[in-house]
Amino acid sequence: MRLPRLDRPRLFLGDGGMETTMIYREGFELPCFAAFVLLRDERGVEALRRYYATFLEIARDHELGFTLDTPTWRASRDWGEQLGYPATALAEVNREAVGLAEQIRAEWESQQTPIAICGTLGPRGDAYLADAEMDAAEAERYHAEQIATFAGTAADMVGAYTLPYAAEAVGIVRAAEAAEIPVTISFTVETDGRLPSGQPLGEAIDQVDAETAGAAGYFMVNCAHPTHFASAVEAGGPWLARLGGVRANASRKSHAELDEMEGLDAGDPDELGRLYAELKPDLPAVHVLGGCCGTDGRHVGRICGAWLAAPAA
Secondary structure (H helix, E strand, O other): OOOOOOOOOOOOOOOHHHHHHHHHHHOOOHHOOHHHHHHHHHHHHHHHHHHHHHHHHHHOOOOOEEEOOOOOOOOOHHHHHHHHOOOOHHHHHHHHHHHHHHHHHHHHHOOOOOOEEEEOOOOOOOOOOOOOOOOOOHHHHHHHHHHHHHOOOOOOEEEEEEEHHHHHHHHHHHHHHHHOEEEEEOOOOOOOOOOOOOHHHHHHHHHHHHHHOOOOOOEEEOOOOHHHHHHHHHHHOOHHEEEEEEEEOOOOOOOHHHHHOOOOOOHHHHHHHHHHHHHHHHHHOEEEEEOOOOOOOHHHHHHHHHHHHHOOO
């Protein structure tokens, strides 16, 4: 089956740092870091096709599954309003994103490389701050619009990335349940392994599971370097059985430092692959691997090779 799941051994690959690639390597301007604007431009669509192909080739060469995340991390109401997209136009953008993913899947999918289309969500506010937190009910109402749009398409699942606090994740899981579409949750952490809200990663995962009866398919961590969350992983705990994916940044810098940079810190692809492999024995449930800010095909290729070569727990 196409859907990555904790109870199946198949490894899935994800993409890398879409927005940083489009800005620093492709030369696009992405207002509010919104990649969905590329869908309204022929040159942008072609760049997205090239981008996905880079990672699909790696997945195909290793006979791995692939989670095809739509470029819709910023395609929710508040961000859309900032960019001049009313609700109807924003819903069409989300549908167009899935339509593009369907075309790419038709071209690349095989029995050895199943492709799951993932309708991508992002936080309502700043991914690196938790200064305007919603409660779970408000988060459910806010994210229900985008989730309902995805549920009416060929998307196999929705995935929420770079979430800075637990209550928003609870609301997203509840909205996905109501829309009857599988959901995954990915938190970001600071250099101390805690969410921007200050909550430890494991506690946040436990809280979401407790308040949603474990309805999320699995959890991930993204937009942080492995050295930022290694201590949390190495400390162990039952929550690691729910951590199904890792999509790390290329850079060791903190979120605050990255925000102040004018260029791209691509880090060291070989080192990044090695750090993933070193964490593998402590991550028995991880079955989705990819990158985040600053990563491209070099990084994800190294991550994939190092992980496959490393011993399991």
